[in-house]
Amino acid sequence: MSESRTDHGLLTQLQPAAERLLNRHLSVAKDWMPHEYVPWSQGRDFDVEPWTPDQPRLTGVAQVAFEVNLLTEDNLPSYHYEIMTAFGRDGAWGTWGHRWTAEEARHAIVLRDYLMVTRNIDPVALERGRMQTMQAGYSTEEKPTIQVMAYVAFQELATRLSHRNTGRYSNDPVADRIMARISLDENLHMLFYRDIVAEAIKLDPSAAVKAVAAEVASFHMPGVGIEGYRRKAAQIAMAGIYDLRVHHDEVVWPLLRNWGLFDLEGLDGEAERAREELRARLDALDQAASRFEARRAERVEREEGVEPAAQLAQVELAGARDSA
Ligand SMILES: [Fe+2]
Ligand SMILES: [Fe+2]
Numbered sequence: 210m211s212e213s214r215t216d217h218g219l220l221t222q223l224q225p226a227a228e229r230l231l232n233r234h235l236s237v238a239k240d241w242m243p244h245e246y247v248p249w250s251q252g253r254d255f256d257v258e259p260w261t262p263d264q265p266r267l268t269g270v271a272q273v274a275f276e277v278n279l280l281t282e283d284n285l286p287s288y289h290y291e292i293m294t295a296f297g298r299d300g301a302w303g304t305w306g307h308r309w310t311a312e313e314a315r316h317a318i319v320l321r322d323y324l325m326v327t328r329n330i331d332p333v334a335l336e337r338g339r340m341q342t343m344q345a346g347y348s349t350e351e352k353p354t355i356q357v358m359a360y361v362a363f364q365e366l367a368t369r370l371s372h373r374n375t376g377r378y379s380n381d382p383v384a385d386r387i388m389a390r391i392s393l394d395e396n397l398h399m400l401f402y403r404d405i406v407a408e409a410i411k412l413d414p415s416a417a418v419k420a421v422a423a424e425v426a427s428f429h430m431p432g433v434g435i436e437g438y439r440r441k442a443a444q445i446a447m448a449g450i451y452d453l454r455v456h457h458d459e460v461v462w463p464l465l466r467n468w469g470l471f472d473l474e475g476l477d478g479e480a481e482r483a484r485e486e487l488r489a490r491l492d493a494l495d496q497a498a499s500r501f502e503a504r505r506a507e508r509v510e511r512e513e514g515v516e517p518a519a520q521l522a523q524v525e526l527a528g529a530r531d532s533a
Contacts, residue, residue: 369395415480
């Protein structure tokens with residue numbers, strides 16, 4: 210992100226709100242120790258007993274979901290760079306950025322320790338995936354500051370649900386407990402960004418509506434740079450861990466409702482048009498989610514040996530977004 214796209218005026222105006230929300234975050238965030246969530250007694254040396262594909266207790270899709278969630282968390286250096294560049298290091302913004310980074314780092318720590326000790330994932334493939342993902346990096350591209358705020362609000366909520374649902378799907382109480390704990394962090398991150406966007410709406414509703422509408426139109430999960438992401442996202446959607454229905458019902462709409470986006474008055478013409486387009490996009494997303502659910506239900510009924518990823522590739526998040 211270049212310096213020129215950073216909206217210093219907005220950041221200065223939102224500085225008091227950032228400080229208030231940072232303090233609220235610090236007063237409710239609970240300290241937790243990643244090592245206490247890992248069943249260390251299951252650990253064995255890999256040079257004595259190498260990893261073999263029969264060792265994981267997690268099913269195929271649960272393994273894929275854990276891999277995607279961990280590789281997503283692994284890319285933290287890129288997110289840190291993006292956040293610090295977008296929001297700066299001044300005052301509460303800097304304190305928040307560093308605190309957020311420190312909290313996020315726990316997620317990859319606990320996930321990797323769990324997956325290694327339980328042998329629930331191929332350690333070599335995982336390490337190669339980490340190298341590939343981190344070298345690809347992650348960028349918020351040309352997004353202006355206010356749109357980055359909207360992006361991180363949606364992204365934290367999406368990540369919260371992805372982690373939470375992966376834990377439930379795993380059918381492993383240890384994994385479920387880890388994912389529930391991480392989800393609590395993601396929820397508090399979402400609340401910070403959600404309420405920063407609410408403050409930005411108060412300052413300039415038209416600019417905020419345009420940014421939110423643009424973000425709903427272009428949203429990608431942060432894991433989009435992971436090798437084989439489309440295929441993996443399709444499997445995750447097929448399992449109901451994160452699909453269009455979750456995205457529409459549990460990520461996009463709850464935030465739009467909280468912001469009262471469709472009740473805002475006095476918007477300029479451009480913002481009114483952006484909001485109309487957003488409404489149409491949401492309707493299309495809802496319909497795409499229903500079509501996906503119908504197809505998935507048919508598939509489950511037929512239980513035929515069709516390669517699910519091939520068919521689902523057409524309806525995974527990115528594809529549906531383009532058609533919406
Ligand atoms: Fe995280
Ligand atoms: Fe987070």
